[in-house]
Amino acid sequence: xxSARDFLKKMTSESHRALDASPLVAGLAxxxxxxxxxxxxxxxxxxxxxxxxxxxxxxxxxxxKTLGSIRFNKSQWLREDLAKxxxxxxxxxxxxxxxxxxxxxxxxxxxxxxxxxxxxxxxSRSSAGLPGGANRFFQSYGAETMAQWSAFIAxxxxxxxDEESQQRAARTAIAVFSDFQRRFDQVAERIExxxxxxxxx
Numbered sequence: 001x002x003s004a005r006d007f008l009k010k011m012t013s014e015s016h017r018a019l020d021a022s023p024l025v026a027g028l029a030x031x032x033x034x035x036x037x038x039x040x041x042x043x044x045x046x047x048x049x050x051x052x053x054x055x056x057x058x059x060x061x062x063x064x065k066t067l068g069s070i071r072f073n074k075s076q077w078l079r080e081d082l083a084k085x086x087x088x089x090x091x092x093x094x095x096x097x098x099x100x101x102x103x104x105x106x107x108x109x110x111x112x113x114x115x116x117x118x119x120x121x122x123x124s125r126s127s128a129g130l131p132g133g134a135n136r137f138f139q140s141y142g143a144e145t146m147a148q149w150s151a152f153i154a155x156x157x158x159x160x161x162d163e164e165s166q167q168r169a170a171r172t173a174i175a176v177f178s179d180f181q182r183r184f185d186q187v188a189e190r191i192e193x194x195x196x197x198x199x200x201x
Contacts, residue, residue, distance in 0.1 A: 003157060004107075004156050004157050004159075004160035004166050004169065005111075005153050005156060005157065007160075007166045007170065008108070008111050008156075008166070008169060008170055008173055011170035011173070011174070012111075012112070012170065012173045012174055012177060015173075015174045015177035015178060015181075016177060018177070018181060019177050019180055019181045019184075022181050022184050022185060022188070023184075023185075023188040024037065024040075024041045024184045024187060024188055025184060028041065028123065028130075028131075029123065033131055034131065035085055035087060035131040035132045036087050037187070037191055038085070038130070038131035038132065038134070039082060039085045039087040040187040040190070040191065041184060041187060042078050042081055042082055042085075042134070042137065043082070043093070043187070044093045044180075044183040044184055044186070044187050045074075045078055045137065045183075046075055046078045046079070046082070047092065047093045047094065047095075047096065047183060048093075048096060048097055048179065048180065048183065049074045049075040049078060049096075050075040050096070051095065051096030052096045052097050052099065052109075053072045053073070053074065053075050055096070055099040056072055056099060056106075057069075057072055059099055059101075060099070060106065063103070063106065066155065067110075067151075067152065067155060068148075068151075070141065070148075071110075071113075071114065071148070071152075074113075074137060074140075077136040077137040077139075077140075078136075078137050080134075080136045080137075081134035081135070081136050081137050082134070084132060084133065084134045084136075085131070085132045085134050093182070093183035093186045093187065094182075094183070094186075097109065097175075097176060097179050100172065102168060103159060103165075104159070104160060104164075104165035104166075104168035104169045104172075105168050105169065105171075105172040106172075107156055107159050107160055107165075107169045107172075108168065108169030108170060108171065108172030108173040108175075108176070109172050109173065109176050110152070110156075111156060111169065111173050112173050112176040112177055112180075113176070114148070114149060114152045115149075117140035117141060117145055117148070117149065118145065118146075118149060120137065120138035120139070120140050121138070121139070121140060121145045121146075123135075123138045124138045124139045
């Protein structure tokens with residue numbers, strides 16, 4: 001059996017591409033996203049991370065301790081960025097992502113979350129920069145980002161040790177990508193309704 005990382009990368013590739021092609025993500029990657037729309041995107045992230053991190057700390061303290069509490073502090077980084085942007089842009093994108101009791105499904109969710117720190121690292125270092133200089137969330141672990149990713153992958157490989165667990169993780173990872181895309185699409189739709197397509201970014 002191949003590595004869990006390679007399996008998840010293959011199984012989620014289509015979902016990953018779809019998320020990257022969504023208007024907000026594509027606009028951020030090209031440096032064309034307006035500050036107010038960036039704030040909407042960060043609010044969508046916060047809608048996901050705030051209840052999810054609190055739930056993980058409450059329901060799965062052993063996993064939090066094993067992986068390190070810093071991985072469950074992203075909601076605070078988002079609040080710091082939103083405070084820096086100081087905009088009134090807020091949109092509710094629905095309840096948090098459900099927290100499973102199955103470790104394989106948690107691993108699938110974490111694969112998407114921790115993998116996003118790599119893309120965030122590149123965005124925070126890009127010449128275009130991030131709107132309003134609000135880069136704490138995308139900066140993630142800073143100089144330790146690659147080391148944190150390597151440590152996570154080691155945990156992932158030791159957790160997903162058979163085909164069934166990898167399949168469970170892949171299904172959850174795909175659901176997480178879809179959840180983020182749904183949230184971002186809600187923000188983009190609100191932007192379109194309020195401003196029109198010409199001023200989306």
